[in-house]
Amino acid sequence: MTISSMTGYAISTRESAAGTITVELRSVNSRFLDLQFRMNDDLRALEPQMREAIMARVQRGKVECRLSLRAQLIVTGK
Numbered sequence: 296m297t298i299s300s301m302t303g304y305a306i307s308t309r310e311s312a313a314g315t316i317t318v319e320l321r322s323v324n325s326r327f328l329d330l331q332f333r334m335n336d337d338l339r340a341l342e343p344q345m346r347e348a349i350m351a352r353v354q355r356g357k358v359e360c361r362l363s364l365r366a367q368l369i370v371t372g373k
Contacts, residue, residue: 301325301356314367318360320349325357334362 306319330349332342345360 312367313364315365317363317365319362320358320360322353322356322358325355328353328355329357331357331359332362333359335364338362338364 301322301324303322304320306317308315308317328350330346332345334342341362345362349358349360
């Protein structure tokens, strides 16, 4: 698939054993590639992998990536 515009928005949410993870991408036209990440400190270790994945597909534009994890509560009953 060929992308013809640098302006876009996408969001994806997935359930896992750890909780609900949400990835949100926003991009606008820009002469150079400018990546910005917004994520909780406990997810910061994923930034290099996310950066590499985005850079493999995007050459220019201002891209904001938001990554969040909402932990699943474990309820134990007696």
